[in-house]
Amino acid sequence: MGHTDQATATPHWSQPDVLIIGAGASGAASAWRLASAGLRVVCLEQGDWVAPESLAGNGPDWEHRRLTNFHPDPNVRQLPADYPINVSGSAYSPLMFNAVGGSTLHWSAHFPRFHPSDFRVRSLDGVGDDWPLTYDELEPYYDLNDRMIGVSGINGDPAHPPRSPRQTPPIPLGPLGETIARGFDRLGWHWWPSDSAIISAPYGGRHACNNCGPCPLGCPIGASSSAEATYWPLAVRLGVELRTNCRVREITVDRHGRLQGALYYDATGQLQEQTAPIVIVACNGVGTPRLLLNSRSRHFPDGLANHNGVVGKNLMYHAIAGVLGVFAEDLESYKGPSAACIFSNEFYETDERRGFVRGYQLQISRQSGPVSTALGVNPAHRVPWGRDHHAAFASRFGRTGVIGVTGEDLPEACNEVVLDPLLTDAHGIPAPLVRYRLSENSLAMLDHGVARATEALEASGAVETIVNASAQKVGWHLLGTCRMGDDSSRAVVDRWGQAHSVPNLFIVDGSTFVTSAGTNPTTTIQALALRTADYILRERANLGAGPKGDA
Amino acid sequence: MTTILTGAEHALLTAAVSRIVPAHGTLPSAGDLGVPATIAAAFAQTPSLRRTFLDGLQAIDLASGDQDFPARSADEQDAILRTVEATHPVFFTLLVDHTYRGYYALPIVQRALGLSGEPPQPRGYTMAPFDPALLTIQRQRAPFWRQVKE
DSSP states (O other): OOGGGGGSOOOOOSSOSEEEEOOSHHHHHHHHHHHHTTOOEEEEOSSOOOOGGGSGGGSTTHHHHHTTTTOSOHHHHOOTTOOOOBOTTBSOEEOOOOSTTGGGGGOOOBOOOOOGGGGBHHHHHSSSOBOSSOHHHHHHHHHHHHHHHOOBOOSOOTTSOOOOOOSBOOOOOHHHHHHHHHHHHHHTOOOEEOOBSBOSSOBTTBOOOOOOSOGGGOOTTSOBOOTTTTHHHHHHHTTOEEEOSOEEEEEEEOTTSOEEEEEEEOTTSOEEEEEOSEEEEOSHHHHHHHHHHTOOOSSOTTOTTOTTSOTTOSOBOOEEEEEEEEOSSOOOTTSSOSSOSEEEOTTOSOOGGGSSSSOEEEEEEEOOSHHHHHHOSSGGGSOOOSTTHHHHHHTTTTOEEEEEEEEOOOOOTTSEEEEEEEEEOTTSOEEEEEEBOOOHHHHHHHHHHHHHHHHHHHHTTOSEEEEESSGGGEEOOOBOTTOBOSOTTTOSBOTTSBBSSSTTEEEOSGGGOSSOTTSOOHHHHHHHHHHHHHHHHHHTTTTTOOOOSOO | OOOOOOHHHHHHHHHHHHHHSOOBTTBOOTGGGTHHHHHHHHHHSOHHHHHHHHHHHHHHHHHTTTSOGGGSOHHHHHHHHHHHHHHOHHHHHHHHHHHHHHHTTSHHHHHHTTSOSSOSTTTOOOOOOOOGGGGTTGGGSOOOOOOOOO
């Protein structure tokens, strides 16, 4: 099995039961779940399949491609599948990839779950909002998703409720991970091997990871449990019709305001219409509000489902910084999956003595490759040029590790996605404009986290530490812009992901997040997508979209 | 390969990158390993950066005064480059970054670092599997996640 199953012949559904827009992490999971119950599903994706053999990790120019045509920032990459994003109102550029598999093609596959407390932020800490669901309600879907894609890790973490057995053992720590783990032990701080969406042993017919390193360039051997290597081959085999190079212009409603379908430009640029009784939007926290805001009608003059002006508000990227440690000995830090072989949740929960609410996760990652070693994490600590260059390079190569700080940023209406008044994509569709800044709480959190990361590196024996105060000014995770909630005056979707003001319109990507938690989101995104799919299966007759005798 | 440089500009670039990453032991300098052609090709593909790049090369030439930059001694070249680094920081960062990007992508350089000189795949790396004994201390800790009342 694997990517090549894309060639499997699929039926052409002119009348699907469900239309899904976006073939990334959440679109893939919901497509598989719905199709496995026999529903007819069409998925529209603006990108294409990326052939494993075309991925950067196969070629000698892989570090160059990471900085150019496989850069995680679409404004740098500018591939035909990408749309421009105006970030002039923001110090941060959002990262994403547009293809079958979406941003899981360039993820680092760190795959932690949220904590029970993450769903009760308002009750516990008086900030943000509570989610309209609990960890316990989501747990069966976390488990199902893990089984479907394959997650490496080990049970017994004292910082989190017990989890079902991981599918494969932890990814190797290597000398670097072991060195830093001992540093955390010396300080009496928590650490644990990461749950990673990377299989360390064969699973589901896929090959085990061979520790080549640069996961964010896409995995040529399919060991990364990304959506195009896991859910999509299964979904296509179940009959899901995945139409690639199809960019949706707008979601349409009829003259009564009832959901109708979507208008999209096909691979030849021809405008097409696809009707469906149920539409699922899965375009990420920037793409989804963009699409809804672009879907205006008499009934929704400010954008579909935007009855309360909340669509696009409350963008959360996570507050992220990093500290690079340089060690005296060769720790082979270029070997092994680059991101987060271990993590620490010592500072994950609120402790008001620290001067901020909520918390962060520390993630231990490696540096892969000689070019990135020479360039450093930012220009200020690039390896110096000139006479001393080679000695300085030798003192770093294989000897560096980064402790990243991933902090919870809270929902704020001023952090937002709106439509740019002028900028459009190649099809003339209005592009998004993003405004984002870090709050005082997030900045205080990062200060604390950077100090703790530095302390941990020193306790691990680092001879030099270099702070990257705000990692590369990029938006790593795209969350919160179509928030979920029971109160239809303050939320875009309800607890099942269904739009409050548009029956049968569902959102399953990270834009429904109520709060961001101090950790990576894709585990939770996919669990929520599976849960919404089950709701649709259960309630389909009541949604006015049930079988019409031909199913 | 497309070129956007005159012969003199190419010679100047070659001399400059040979000071940015000089020869070391048996390893030739960036200039002697063809990195200038790689850099020139990169800027040929990125017209938006070309002006910064060409202006920067001219700044090196001007700072070199009445003697051509390539003909100057290593110490003199280093001093000139430090001057341009201060006066043209955007250009100089581009130049150093592209020199490193070209140089460290070369298999001959990677082999000198003890690497295979091959791409990440299909070879990968063999690593020792995770050792559960590393968790001895952590496993002594009682569960401490924050409890939530439903």
